[in-house]
Amino acid sequence: MTEVDNRNESRKLLQPVDVIIIIITLITALSYADVRKNAFIEVYDDNAYVTKNNHVLGGLTLSGIRRAFVVFNDGNWFPLTWISHMADVSIYGLNPAGHHLTSVIIHILNSVMLFLVFTSMTGAHWRSGFVAALFALHPLHVESVAWIAERKDVLSGFFWILTMYNYVRYVKRPGVLRYVLTLVTFACGLMSKPMLVTVPFVLLLMDYWPLGRLTIGENHWRALRKLLVEKIPFFTLSAASSALTYYVQKSWGAVVSSDILPLKSRIINALISYAKYVIMMFNPTKSAVIYPIDERFQLWQIAGAAAFFIIATAVALVYIKRLPYLFTGWFWYVGTLVPVIGIVQVGTAAMADRYTYIPFIGLFIILSMVIPNSVVNKPVGREVTAVIACAILLACAFYTYKQIQYWRNSITLFEHALSVTEENYVAHNNLGAALVEIGRYNEAYMHYTKALQLNYIYIAARVNMGSLLIKLNRTDEAIESFNIAMRINPSHASAYEGIGVALSLQQKTMEAIPYLKMAVALNPNLVSARVNLERALTRAMSENNSSTIMMLPR
Numbered sequence: 001m002t003e004v005d006n007r008n009e010s011r012k013l014l015q016p017v018d019v020i021i022i023i024i025t026l027i028t029a030l031s032y033a034d035v036r037k038n039a040f041i042e043v044y045d046d047n048a049y050v051t052k053n054n055h056v057l058g059g060l061t062l063s064g065i066r067r068a069f070v071v072f073n074d075g076n077w078f079p080l081t082w083i084s085h086m087a088d089v090s091i092y093g094l095n096p097a098g099h100h101l102t103s104v105i106i107h108i109l110n111s112v113m114l115f116l117v118f119t120s121m122t123g124a125h126w127r128s129g130f131v132a133a134l135f136a137l138h139p140l141h142v143e144s145v146a147w148i149a150e151r152k153d154v155l156s157g158f159f160w161i162l163t164m165y166n167y168v169r170y171v172k173r174p175g176v177l178r179y180v181l182t183l184v185t186f187a188c189g190l191m192s193k194p195m196l197v198t199v200p201f202v203l204l205l206m207d208y209w210p211l212g213r214l215t216i217g218e219n220h221w222r223a224l225r226k227l228l229v230e231k232i233p234f235f236t237l238s239a240a241s242s243a244l245t246y247y248v249q250k251s252w253g254a255v256v257s258s259d260i261l262p263l264k265s266r267i268i269n270a271l272i273s274y275a276k277y278v279i280m281m282f283n284p285t286k287s288a289v290i291y292p293i294d295e296r297f298q299l300w301q302i303a304g305a306a307a308f309f310i311i312a313t314a315v316a317l318v319y320i321k322r323l324p325y326l327f328t329g330w331f332w333y334v335g336t337l338v339p340v341i342g343i344v345q346v347g348t349a350a351m352a353d354r355y356t357y358i359p360f361i362g363l364f365i366i367l368s369m370v371i372p373n374s375v376v377n378k379p380v381g382r383e384v385t386a387v388i389a390c391a392i393l394l395a396c397a398f399y400t401y402k403q404i405q406y407w408r409n410s411i412t413l414f415e416h417a418l419s420v421t422e423e424n425y426v427a428h429n430n431l432g433a434a435l436v437e438i439g440r441y442n443e444a445y446m447h448y449t450k451a452l453q454l455n456y457i458y459i460a461a462r463v464n465m466g467s468l469l470i471k472l473n474r475t476d477e478a479i480e481s482f483n484i485a486m487r488i489n490p491s492h493a494s495a496y497e498g499i500g501v502a503l504s505l506q507q508k509t510m511e512a513i514p515y516l517k518m519a520v521a522l523n524p525n526l527v528s529a530r531v532n533l534e535r536a537l538t539r540a541m542s543e544n545n546s547s548t549i550m551m552l553p554r
Contacts, residue, residue, distance in 0.1 A: 020129040043433040045149035059090035111136035137396040139284040142403040143353040152193040159189030200234035209324035275305040288417040332362025410434035425454035493523035
């Protein structure tokens with residue numbers, strides 16, 4: 001075989017699809033290479049999910065797998081996510097580099113699969129590659145990949161995109177087996193993170209564009225009814241998952257009541273968040289791990305966000321026939337954010353980078369179509385398009401690499417959050433907790449104080465301040481801090497435990513026991529409260545007060 005024949009043969013072997021997959025894999029791996037140096041974020045969920053979770057620390061066992069499916073661990077039910085953490089512990093132990101490696105591998109797989117799915121639907125290799133590369137490299141996706149506790153994001157994303165892949169195969173060659181396989185991967189996604197409840201809605205958008213199963217015309221309502229009937233099992237799973245998630249989160253006290261955050265404020269925050277996410281997609285330099293809720297909305301913010309949302313929605317509807325990708329992309333973005341946009345508020349975050357992991361795909365679709373369509377028909381249009389795309393992706397890769405450095409440890413993470421946000425009481429509280437971990441108590445005290453100055457009723461900071469005051473032997477002040485937390489939320493178990501511990505240190509064992517019993521009653525999963533109660537009971541028994549103990553409320 002001649003040298004020319006060899007070159008021709010290699011060209012046949014290395015198709016554009018292969019080249020794009022190789023590029024996406026290499027550039028994503030390089031951009032995330034430094035994540036292996038990052039530690040666990042102990043003060044922000046990594047402890048609850050991995051390092052201090054006895055269920056996960058047992059590694060991958062049959063009993064552990066069974067428990068993952070029947071226990072609402074930390075107020076959540078996503079058994080496949082727990083199983084993935086258990087598997088990591090079995091393989092890597094508590095070496096964070098290994099846990100990070102797993103997340104990066106899943107993220108790369110997600111990016112490659114996303115490319116293959118859109119290539120299969122559109123036949124546009126390079127535009128699909130641009131969508132997938134943006135997904136792989138956008139800085140706002142760093143939180144989902146670099147935060148070990150957010151394994152649920154990349155894992156659920158894997159099943160989301162796999163569901164799309166199976167659905168495209170089913171559409172091209174309908175069959176019961178392909179339909180069931182699509183439903184199974186969707187169910188697996190829900191068992192990784194319930195945010196997949198919007199998948200049926202996204203499948204309907206795909207039916208319109210780019211799959212072309214639904215056209216706007218005389219018979220489109222009949223076609224729509226047929227497609228809706230086809231999605232009934234998917235909508236059923238979504239409804240069941242939504243009900244279960246709401247019940248579990250509410251029972252664990254994670255759902256914020258309307259007394260604390262009124263519905264009007266939630267709607268305004270949702271509108272502003274829709275606009276802010278788009279701004280941050282183009283300018284991610286102010287990205288932070290936490291953006292706390294602030295109800296001091298400016299009129300210009302509300303008006304601007306509402307105008308943006310209305311105009312964007314109107315344009316997508318008006319040009320639904322002429323620019324179908326605009327309709328699918330915009331409503332993909334809007335619809336997939338609904339579970340986390342804050343109408344049902346969980347926790348203290350107004351918005352979060354991790355919430356964009358799947359929703360941004362809709363905006364990336366729009367960019368992949370708008371940029372080429374704007375310049376490709378002009379002289380040297382293809383070259384200009386390629387240069388613009390490369391510049392965007394290189395900028396994303398640079399900021400992703402930079403963002404990963406902030407996730408080095410808890411202190412660097414929350415110091416960065418404070419540097420790019422204002423009046424961030426959550427970041428002050430978490431930075432204080434990180435400083436306590438390394439014995440820098442005076443600095444921690446300053447940050448807890450600042451957090452409480454910004455938000456007097458912030459319970460987490462109240463409880464943490466109480467715990468710090470115990471370490472500083474200021475038990476009377478600690479009891480006062482816990483008492484304030486109890487008045488804010490009479491069902492907060494850690495506040496009762498804190499008072500019990502402080503009273504025990506003051507040698508007031510008999511007064512401490514009722515508080516510790518109440519802490520255990522309020523949260524039977526609070527291991528530290530159980531341990532402190534057992535110690536207090538043992539101490540009381542040794543003081544010959546057993547008869548009195550029997551009379552205490554249980």
